[in-house]
Amino acid sequence: MKIGLVRHFKVKKDFPKKFLLTQQELSQWIKEYDVADIEEGEVDLGDIAWKRCFTSDLPRAEKTARKIYQGPITVTKALREIPICPLFRNHEVKLPLWAWGLIMRGAWLCNHRSQIEVKQDVQRRLADVIDEIMSRNGEDTLIVSHGILMVSMRQELLKRGFKGPRLGTPANGRLYVFEK
Known part of the structure; x- marks a missing residue:
């Protein structure tokens, strides 16, 4: 059985022009990123006859899935990007985009109370998706999702005995193909 992970195509959304951003400015940029169009490309699907495709319901992933896969596609919230939530009570704090990313992903990794969804919740929803895929009699399945989520998905696949590349x-x- 093979499971292929594909990160959505590049998003047509420039990084903020301002170097320092408040949480509110960051949140607005993320909202715009979530609905931005993609730069379509080609994906080498490895000459594998994929039987099914699962994708995140965010537009960038769903559009990518529809471009690269011609069969039935299961669109699910379970493959959504991990939400980034405001961390500070002082909304005037300004940081560079890279610092916000580092701090907010760190808060998620540490299960900080500011985060809507903790790491265990994400692992549980990914496990449910893998359970559904594996219940389909070993059909080779393509999953189109998001970068950080793919790293967590890889961990779940390795726990279940799949072999595959580092991401x-x-x-x-x-x-990225994982095989069992």
Whole structure:
């Protein structure tokens, strides 16, 4: 059985022009990023006859899935990007985009109370998706999702005996195959 992970195509949304951002400015940029269009490309699906495809319901992932896969696609919230939630009570704090990303992902990794969804919740929803895929008699399945989520998905697949590549920061529009 093979499970292929693909990160959505690159998003047509420039980074903020301002170097320092407040939480409110960051939240607005994220909302715009979530609905932005994608730069379509080609994905080498490895000459594998994928039988099914699952994708996040966020537009960038769903559009990518529809571009690269011609069969039935299961669209699910379970494959959504991990939400980033405001951390500070002082809304005037200004940080560079990279610092916000580091702090907010760190808060998520540490299960900080500011985060809507903790790491265990994400692992549980990914486990449910893998359970559904595995209940389909070993059909080779493609999953189109998001970078950080793919790293967590890889951990779940390895726990279940799949073998596959390290991801680091997954490239947009690239296939990563895991096999059992």
